[in-house]
Amino acid sequence: MTTAKRKRMPRADRMRQMIEVAEQVFSARGYAAASMDEIAELVGVSKPMLYEYFNSKEGLLLACIRESRAVLREVTEQATVGAVDAEDALRRGLLAFFVFIRERCQAWSLLRHEMVLIGTPAADEVEETRRQQTDLIAALMGGHFDTGDDLRAEAAAEFVVGACERLAIWCERHEEVSPGTATEYAMDVLWTGLRQRAR
Known part of the structure; x- marks a missing residue:
């Protein structure tokens, strides 16, 4: 009896599968306790692969964070x-973030559990994620707000990113808080300070 040969998965698809499984294992076990043997077994490949x-x-781990x-x-x-307008843009961006952390909770877990990664390239990748979001928010403000200068816009963007991180961590303790509700909580505080500069 002949067995049909299993079709090889394209490299990009295989890599995506490995990252998806690793994200689950890192999130569940923590980086230190996560095992490459377990990840390989769950993916269905050899550890050398x-x-x-x-x-x-x-x-x-770096691939997962990226x-x-x-x-x-x-x-x-x-x-x-x-x-x-500026208010709509801010609300949409905040909602997208809070939906991301609810729907991609394992990815969010990797991004926020940085204390164990301090001094490693992974910590640098997490900080790069913050810088990415800060740059996006600063650019958004440049289009919708009269910030006065680039430093003010950057400072405001850092404030938004830091505030939303803390609120997201709080939301983990309050699963009843939906992404929409979290967005409104954030808007209550953030829009109060930003509305005076909206165009």
């Missing part, structure tokens, strides 16, 4: 397209 793709466990950052950038950028 994981190393062939990512070189190391840290390399796999993937999460790319998705977060895409959803927040797309959310503000077509905003009618």
Whole structure:
């Protein structure tokens, strides 16, 4: 009896699958306790193949963080397209963020559990995610707000990112708070300070 040969998965699809499974394992176990053996077994590949793709466990973690950052950038950028004014743009961007952390809770877990990563390339990747979001918000403000100068816009963007991170962590303790409700809570505080500069 002959067995049909299993069709090889394209490299990009296999990499995406590995990242998806690794994200789940890192989120559930924590980076230190996560095992490349377990990840390989769940993906259905050999451990050497994981190393062939990512070189190391840290390399796999970095790939997970970069993937999460790319998705977060895409959803927040797309959310503000077509905003009618500054308030609408801010609300849309905030909602996209809070939906992301609810729907991609494992990715969010990787981005926020940075204390164990301090001094590693992974910590730098997490900080790069913050800078990405700060740059996006500062650019948004440049289009909708009279910020006065670039430093003021950057400072305001840092404030928005920091406030939303803390609110997102709080939301983890209050699962009854929907992304829409979290957005309104954020707007209550943030829009009060920003509305006077809206165009």
